[in-house]
Structures are given as structure tokens and as C-alpha cells.
Amino acid sequence: MSRSINLAVIPGDGIGQEVVAQGLKVLNAALPQDVKLETKEYDLGAQRWHRTGETLPDAELEALKNHDAILLGAIGDPSVPSGVLERGLLLKLRFAFDHFINLRPSKLFPNTESPLAGNPDIDFVVVREGTEGPYTGNGGSLRTGTPAEVATEVSLNTAYGVERVVRDAFERADSRPRKKLTLVHKTNVLVYAGHLWKNTFDKVAEEYPDVTTDYLHVDAATIFLVTDPGRFDVIVTDNLFGDILTDLAAAVSGGIGLAASGNVNPTGDFPSMFEPVHGSAPDIAGQGKADPTATVLSVALLLRHLGYEDRAVRIEDAVSADLAERDGTPRTTDEIGDALAVRVAG
Amino acid sequence: MSRSINLAVIPGDGIGQEVVAQGLKVLNAALPQDVKLETKEYDLGAQRWHRTGETLPDAELEALKNHDAILLGAIGDPSVPSGVLERGLLLKLRFAFDHFINLRPSKLFPNTESPLAGNPDIDFVVVREGTEGPYTGNGGSLRTGTPAEVATEVSLNTAYGVERVVRDAFERADSRPRKKLTLVHKTNVLVYAGHLWKNTFDKVAEEYPDVTTDYLHVDAATIFLVTDPGRFDVIVTDNLFGDILTDLAAAVSGGIGLAASGNVNPTGDFPSMFEPVHGSAPDIAGQGKADPTATVLSVALLLRHLGYEDRAVRIEDAVSADLAERDGTPRTTDEIGDALAVRVAG
Ligand SMILES: CC(C)[C@H](C(=O)O)[C@@H](O)C(=O)O
Numbered sequence: 293m294s295r296s297i298n299l300a301v302i303p304g305d306g307i308g309q310e311v312v313a314q315g316l317k318v319l320n321a322a323l324p325q326d327v328k329l330e331t332k333e334y335d336l337g338a339q340r341w342h343r344t345g346e347t348l349p350d351a352e353l354e355a356l357k358n359h360d361a362i363l364l365g366a367i368g369d370p371s372v373p374s375g376v377l378e379r380g381l382l383l384k385l386r387f388a389f390d391h392f393i394n395l396r397p398s399k400l401f402p403n404t405e406s407p408l409a410g411n412p413d414i415d416f417v418v419v420r421e422g423t424e425g426p427y428t429g430n431g432g433s434l435r436t437g438t439p440a441e442v443a444t445e446v447s448l449n450t451a452y453g454v455e456r457v458v459r460d461a462f463e464r465a466d467s468r469p470r471k472k473l474t475l476v477h478k479t480n481v482l483v484y485a486g487h488l489w490k491n492t493f494d495k496v497a498e499e500y501p502d503v504t505t506d507y508l509h510v511d512a513a514t515i516f517l518v519t520d521p522g523r524f525d526v527i528v529t530d531n532l533f534g535d536i537l538t539d540l541a542a543a544v545s546g547g548i549g550l551a552a553s554g555n556v557n558p559t560g561d562f563p564s565m566f567e568p569v570h571g572s573a574p575d576i577a578g579q580g581k582a583d584p585t586a587t588v589l590s591v592a593l594l595l596r597h598l599g600y601e602d603r604a605v606r607i608e609d610a611v612s613a614d615l616a617e618r619d620g621t622p623r624t625t626d627e628i629g630d631a632l633a634v635r636v637a638g
Numbered sequence: 639m640s641r642s643i644n645l646a647v648i649p650g651d652g653i654g655q656e657v658v659a660q661g662l663k664v665l666n667a668a669l670p671q672d673v674k675l676e677t678k679e680y681d682l683g684a685q686r687w688h689r690t691g692e693t694l695p696d697a698e699l700e701a702l703k704n705h706d707a708i709l710l711g712a713i714g715d716p717s718v719p720s721g722v723l724e725r726g727l728l729l730k731l732r733f734a735f736d737h738f739i740n741l742r743p744s745k746l747f748p749n750t751e752s753p754l755a756g757n758p759d760i761d762f763v764v765v766r767e768g769t770e771g772p773y774t775g776n777g778g779s780l781r782t783g784t785p786a787e788v789a790t791e792v793s794l795n796t797a798y799g800v801e802r803v804v805r806d807a808f809e810r811a812d813s814r815p816r817k818k819l820t821l822v823h824k825t826n827v828l829v830y831a832g833h834l835w836k837n838t839f840d841k842v843a844e845e846y847p848d849v850t851t852d853y854l855h856v857d858a859a860t861i862f863l864v865t866d867p868g869r870f871d872v873i874v875t876d877n878l879f880g881d882i883l884t885d886l887a888a889a890v891s892g893g894i895g896l897a898a899s900g901n902v903n904p905t906g907d908f909p910s911m912f913e914p915v916h917g918s919a920p921d922i923a924g925q926g927k928a929d930p931t932a933t934v935l936s937v938a939l940l941l942r943h944l945g946y947e948d949r950a951v952r953i954e955d956a957v958s959a960d961l962a963e964r965d966g967t968p969r970t971t972d973e974i975g976d977a978l979a980v981r982v983a984g
Pocket residue numbers: 378379382383535569826827857
């Protein structure tokens with residue numbers, strides 16, 4: 293394990309700057325004394341685009357490669373046409389750095405309200421594929437803007453891409469107490485991609501006899517996420533289904549203010565990138581209202597990824613304790629960050 | 639309005655037979671005395687496929703065209719490979735009869751439990767596109783079953799197809815008290831299809847100045863469905879997003895035992911088809927455990943479509959009253975059907 297961390301920081305847009313500042317505060321508090329943290333901030337996002345028209349220039353993409361990991365706040369602003377920053381920056385990073393594991397844990401912390409009745413027990417993780425499916429940007433539009441327009445979106449799925457994420461999910465399931473893995477897809481309609489996913493899943497399952505498996509169509513999975521979220525342990529799914537399920541999962545587990553994620557390349561060939569699931573929330577930006585907890589939990593995933601398991605747990609425990617002791621008094625972004633940093637350091 | 643109804647009935651698989659029987663019972667009770675109901679049952683589904691290898695032969699597709707409407711129970715059985723009946727029968731009907739409006743109301747009835755805390759006010763309708771998107775069966779697989787497999791799914795979207803469903807949704811929104819229409823898509827990632835949907839939506843919106851509009855990404859829409867379902871009035875969306883959102887909507891509105899749907903071709907060129915949103919539930923088939931309410935509510939949609947608005951309302955009121963007076967005693971499929979028929983007739 294390296295005794296230094298060379299971290300790239302992309303605060304991005306809206307509340308990104310605020311929450312990332314708290315993430316770094318807690319990261320500093322969590323690191324062992326002898327680990328040197330170096331950070332370099334990258335000015336990417338809406339403002340940069342307005343100023344220069346650039347989303348992610350090659351030079352910066354190259355520079356980012358040299359970091360051990362990336363911490364990202366949030367990307368997106370209503371002043372930028374939909375898709376420009378998402379595809380030109382966020383997805384570009386995920387694809388360029390081959391982040392094929394998009395890891396999104398969902399846990400209902402103590403003293404945290406779920407919109408679901410009866411305070412269910414929720415503790416699962418979604419392993420979302422990150423480099424294929426309908427996210428590849430394949431597609432086009434013909435006779436655009438005319439009454440004869442045809443627009444297509446192509447979902448690309450490869451045995452190579454599906455097998456690696458399915459294997460990763462089986463490994464994770466095998467290492468958890470309940471050892472249960474659910475594949476989510478829509479095999480009854482998307483039969484080509486569906487067969488590839490299902491066959492790969494069934495084949496890899498043979499190597500993990502201790503893991504209990506099941507399969508759900510994506511529509512049915514949304515039902516269980518609200519009627520019986522406790523049935524899930526690890527879910528593996530396609531890029532788009534994972535996008536949808538993890539927002540829903542975050543909502544039922546106390547809201548996207550708490551949902552962390554990691555865009556992981558487990559090979560180590562490229563830096564992995566950690567970011568809260570929430571967006572840039574321009575409506576509350578700069579007001580100290582944003583909850584930095586999702587970013588702080590993303591920092592825990594980052595530390596786990598870099599080998600500091602005990603420090604990751606320390607952060608997660610701090611969040612858990614902080615939430616448990618909340619009394620409803622509103623706190624600023626900074627106050628929450630301070631409270632978490634104190635707990636982590638203590 | 640025709641004083642006779644020539645109805646095709648496709649009970650299908652699993653609980654389909656049971657729930658359709660109750661649907662017909664209530665339909666009979668609801669119809670004015672002078673309206674002649676003729677029904678013809680079609681033997682389609684898993685058993686037929688096992689016996690003959692056929693899903694929907696041309697002769698039967700032709701015969702179905704001559705009906706005023708179709709009542710369908712449920713399609714699907716674990717003994718049939720995934721996709722065979724869905725694509726060969728259910729989707730084939732939706733596509734062949736150009737059912738471009740897939741209408742799915744969500745209403746939380748009185749005395750009905752939602753998995754959501756606080757018993758929210760839910761009363762919206764999803765207008766799901768029914769003949770395009772990722773459901774067209776376009777796609778394929780190369781080097782199938784090898785480590786070099788590539789599988790694709792193509793989402794097809796046309797200005798023609800998008801505009802007609804968007805117009806229908808604006809009409810519906812304009813005729814409701816709240817007059818609010820939400821477009822759901824994923825324009826920040828699926829930019830080609832997204833732009834077509836968004837531009838069409840914005841263009842048609844100019845003709846409906848009284849309708850308030852907004853837009854949500856599909857992932858965000860799932861969040862609001864569990865945190866603030868009352869914000870929705872009419873939702874218009876793509877075929878796949880509509881599939882996902884309506885199962886979730888059904889779950890939060892008391893379960894898929896209550897969710898009705900209509901596959902509608904408003905031009906009248908082909909018969910429209912009405913079916914519960916739930917599946918064939920083979921695990922409880924033949925035991926009298928299935929709740930026929932979703933099928934009965936689908937019959938209400940059918941009557942509304944054929945011009946019997948007052949009879950549709952009568953069925954909906956009967957369901958509402960029946961649910962309000964439930965006392966938790968379990969009832970058989972047949973008992974629920976009887977109770978509803980009595981209320982509707984009385
Ligand atoms: C912003 C958008 C491109 C992104 C996605 O769809 O992956 C976001 O919703 C997420 O889940 O990280």
C-alpha cells in the first residue's frame with residue numbers, strides 16, 4: 293500500500309465545490325499520519341465550458357491518468373445544453389478510464405428516515421456496469437428536426453464487458469455474509485443483450501457454489517425495492533438499469549444526500565473515480581445547504597479502494613454515529629463536515 | 639356508440655384465466671341491458687405454444703382484427719424460454735395493432751396500503767409509448783456464446799411515433815383538473831432519442847398554453863415516485879421507461895394487484911387491448927388467490943374507450959367502495975369478482 297496519495301479533485305458544478313471541500317476535510321482527518329496526501333484541483337465543468345468551450349481536453353485527460361484516484365463533486369448546469377457535460381466530461385472519464393465497475397452501496401443508516409413505511413432493513417450494493425449498454429453514445433438521428441426524423445440509440449454489450457462485471461459482482465457477493473446475488477435485466481424484451489447477460493451470469497455462477505442467485509426483470513426489481521428492499525444483497529446490472537435502480541435505491545435508503553459511488557477500474561490501469569450519486573443541485577448551490585455526507589461516504593469508498601480498509605470503516609462509522617445523534621437541528625454543509633472530521637480523527 | 643360489443647378474450651397463462659373470468663362477470667353486470675356482448679375466446683399462450691409451437695398465427699391475428707376490443711389476462715410461463723411469448727404474442731399484438739398509447743393510471747384508493755409512509759395522495763396516469771423505443775426487436779448478436787460475443791439492442795424513435803403519443807398526453811393533461819404534464823426521458827445520455835422527445839414535447843406544448851409542463855430524467859423520476867408521488871398528474875414517456883415507471887407506480891399505489899392498463903389505438907383502425915399490469919403469477923395460479931381488481935379496472939378502461947364513460951365510472955366507483963369496506967378478511971378471486979359485480983349492478 294502506497295504511503296502517499298496523489299489525488300485529483302474535480303469539484304465541478306453547483307454544490308460540487310462545497311461538498312468536495314468537506315470530503316477532503318474528512319479525508320485529511322482519516323488518513324494515517326505518515327500518509328502524504330497531495331491534491332491537484334482540475335477546473336472542469338460548466339464554467340470552464342462557458343469560458344473555453346472545452347469539456348475535457350486531451351492534456352487534462354492525460355494528466356488525470358497520473359493520479360492514484362479522482363474525487364469528483366458534481367457535474368451539470370442548466371445553462372449548458374443537456375448531454376454536453378455528461379457525455380463530454382463525466383461519461384468521458386468513466387469510459388476513458390474504463391470504469392467498468394460502478395459501485396453503489398445502499399444502506400439505511402440509524403435515525404434516518406426512509407420514504408418507505410416500517411423502517412425496513414436496507415443494506416445492499418449495486419454493481420452497475422459502467423462502460424457499455426446504452427451509454428456508449430452509439431446512435432444517431434436522420435432528417436433531424438423534420439416530421440420524418442428517425443433517432444436511434446444503440447445498446448452495445450460484449451461478452452468481455454459483461455463477464456468482467458459479473459465476476460466482480462460474484463466476488464463481492466461471495467465475501468458478504470448473506471452471499472446473495474441478483475441479476476437485473478429485461479431479458480423478455482431485450483432478448484439479445486438479455487441472453488448475453490443471463491448466459492454469462494449462469495456460467496460464472498457455477499464457479500461460486502456458495503452464492504445464491506436470482507434474476508429479476510428491471511420493472512419487477514423496482515417493485516421489490518419499495519416493497520421488500522431487504523431481499524437484496526448484491527445486485528448486478530446493466531449501465532442504464534443501474535442508473536435507474538440506484539437513484540431509487542438511494543431514495544428509499546434515506547435520500548441521495550447520503551448515496552456514495554465509486555467508478556472503479558479494479559485492474560489499476562487507470563485511476564478510479566469517486567463521486568456522490570446526487571447532481572449539482574444548482575438551486576441550493578453556494579448556500580451551505582448541501583449535505584456533504586454522500587461525498588464523505590464516497591471518500592470512504594476511495595480509501596477502501598486504495599487499501600485503507602480500516603480508515604474507510606472509520607469514516608462509515610463516523611457517518612453512522614453522526615446520523616444516529618442528529619436531533620433535527622439544521623446544520624450547514626460545513627458543520628456536517630466538521631462534525632464528521634472530528635469523529636474520524638477522534 | 640355501438641349497442642353491441644364484439645369482444646376478443648385472451649385469458650393467457652397462470653392466473654390469467656381466473657382474473658379474466660371476473661373481468662367478464664363485472665363487464666356483464668356493468669353493461670346497459672340493451673347492449674349485446676359477444677365474446678370469443680382465443681387459446682393463446684404457453685399451453686398453445688407447448689402443443690403446437692405457435693405463439694400468434696396469422697389467421698388468429700386476422701380474426702382478432704374484427705373485434706371491437708381485446709381483454710387479455712396475462713402472458714408468460716417459466717416453462718417457455720424468456721421472450722418467446724412476450725415478443726411472439728403480447729408485443730406482437732401491441733405492434734400489429736399499433737397500440738401506440740399504453741395507458742396506465744395510478745391511483746391510491748381509500749383503505750389501501752402503500753409501501754410509502756404517510757399515505758400520500760396519488761392520482762396520476764402514465765402515457766407510455768407502445769410501438770417504438772427499445773421494444774422494436776431491433777438488435778442482434780454476433781459470435782453468440784463465444785468470449786467474443788457482441789449483442790446489441792437498438793432503440794428506434796420516429797418523429798411520427800413520438801409526436802402522436804405526446805399529443806395524446808397533452809390532450810389528456812388538458813382535460814384533467816391539474817393540467818400538468820411531465821416528460822420523462824434520459825436526454826443527458828440518450829441524446830439522439832432524447833432530443834427528438836424533448837423537441838417534440840416543447841413544440842406541441844406551444845399548442846397547449848393551459849398545460850403546465852416539466853421534464854425529469856428517468857432516474858430522478860423514480861425518486862419523486864417514492865418521495866413525492868403527488869407531484870405527478872400525467873407522465874408521458876418512452877416504451878422502456880414507461881415499463882419501469884408503471885411497475886414502480888403500481889407498487890406505490892397499492893400494488894400490481896390493482897394496476898390496470900390499456901393498449902390503445904385511438905384511431906380505431908385496430909382493436910385496443912386491455913390487460914392488468916401484473917404477470918401470470920404461476921406460483922398462485924389456480925388457487926383462487928389472485929386479486930382480479932386490476933383486470934376489473936382494465937375493463938373500466940375498455941368501456942371508457944368504447945364510449946361507455948358512465949359505466950366505466952360505475953366500475954371504478956365499485957372498486958373504490960369495495961376497497962374502502964375491506965376488513966382484512968381474505969377473499970377468493972371469485973368472491974372479489976362477485977362483490978364487484980353486485981356493486982356495479984346495484
Ligand atoms: C449525470 C448522468 C450522466 C449520470 C448517469 O446517468 O450515469 C448520473 O445520473 C449518475 O447516475 O451518475
